[in-house]
Amino acid sequence: MFKKSMIAATVLSLVSISSLVSAQEVLDLSVVSSGAGALVKVTRENQPVVGAVVTANSNKVEGVTDRNGQVYISIRDVEAKPVLFNVTDDEGNSATATQFITKNHR
Numbered sequence: 001m002f003k004k005s006m007i008a009a010t011v012l013s014l015v016s017i018s019s020l021v022s023a024q025e026v027l028d029l030s031v032v033s034s035g036a037g038a039l040v041k042v043t044r045e046n047q048p049v050v051g052a053v054v055t056a057n058s059n060k061v062e063g064v065t066d067r068n069g070q071v072y073i074s075i076r077d078v079e080a081k082p083v084l085f086n087v088t089d090d091e092g093n094s095a096t097a098t099q100f101i102t103k104n105h106r
Contacts, residue, residue, distance in 0.1 A: 025044050025045075025091070025093050026044065026093070026095075027042055027043070027044055027049060027052070027087060027089060027093050027094065027095040028042070028043045028044065028095070029041075029042055029085065029087050029095040029096070029097045030042075030043075030097075031085050031097045031098075031099040032099075033099055033100065033101050033102065034072070036074060036075055036076070036101070037072055037073050037074040037075045037101065038056075038072070038073050038075070038083070038085065038099050038101060039070060039071075039072050040054050040063075040065075040070065040071050040072075040073055040085055040087070041065075041068075041069050041070045042054070042065050042069045042070075042087050042089070042095075043069055044089075044093075047069075048065070048067065048068050048069025048070070049065055049069045049087075049089050050065060050066070050067050050069065051064055051065060051089070051090055052064065052065045052069070052087050052088065052089045052090070053087065053088050054071050054073060054085060054086070054087045055085070055086045055087075056073050056075060056083050056084065056085050056086075057075070057083055057084060061073055061074070061075060061076075065087075073085070075101050079102070080100070080101070080102040081100070081101065082098050082099070082100050082101075083098065083099055083100075083101045084096060084097075084098050085097050085098070085099065
């Protein structure tokens with residue numbers, strides 16, 4: 001009897017965990033190099049994500065997406081290098097992307 005109860009509890013726990021994992025929504029992250037920075041656009045199911053926090057280079061630079069799901073992140077002291085962008089929405093969903101950034105010299 002105890003063994004059956006343990007199996008039932010384990011199965012119920014696994015079902016609960018899989019439901020929680022499938023409930024998280026996927027964020028889409030688009031990064032376009034522009035000057036000495038990048039225009040970052042965050043969407044979920046083709047809709048802009050407002051208020052998502054976007055960070056670059058391990059949280060040294062950050063911004064928050066506007067009503068269009070966009071934010072421009074200025075990267076200082078960049079000659080030419082790949083930059084890692086991270087985004088997290090208010091529900092804790094996250095995504096990452098890497099973009100090569102080059103500084104425009106005028």
